[in-house]
Amino acid sequence: MQLLTQELSFPDPHTADAHGLLAIGGDLSVERLLLAYNNGIFPWYDDNDPICWWSPDPRMVFDLRKDQPMKVSKSLRQSGRNRNYRITMNQSFIRVMTCCMNVSRNGDLGTWINDDLIAAYTQLHELGHAASVEVWLDKELVGGLYGVDLKEQGVFCGESMFAKATDASKLALWHLVKTLKQKDYQLIDAQLYNDHLHSLGAVTMDREVFLSFL
Structure with a gap:
């Protein structure tokens, strides 16, 4: 493990x-973040720790080259039709990040996201x-990524997603998948394996293969 200096590498x-x-x-400058992501590296750390940089093997991805890169259940389709959600992109980036930071997960409040990360990714945006997807119910932001x-x-x-209403984060992801497929994107990087992402269709990919896309 290497201790980074001010040198951009x-x-x-x-x-x-x-x-x-x-x-x-290191730091969270735009230049360093872009260098990191273009080399398959991302920051992930707790408030009391130094910035930690990761490149896991294998990688979790949604493979957009597939005809159906995401598993869309019947109930999710019904939510998209019947719950009066409205989906936008890049309309409320900071609010999406803040909601991702504050949403309760498995009984715990908060995530690894902090104010420094919000400031850094807002600059990227x-x-x-950097981009966001927002899910609205009337004028309330109820989900996004x-x-x-x-x-x-x-x-x-x-990076992260949140939901305050049924299927809201899944609908944000589904919207992103459809939008990126139309633009001939290859992958959505989901970083680390978890059962929830796997249930939605994400698959593991060897780091060497993932890096070849970059």
């Missing part, structure tokens, strides 16, 4: 440890390198 992702931890330190958009590579790096 990262070690080879293949040198990450068995858990995917590659380096610690303002420069066109955000991530880093690597347009030239056709890869969207999903």
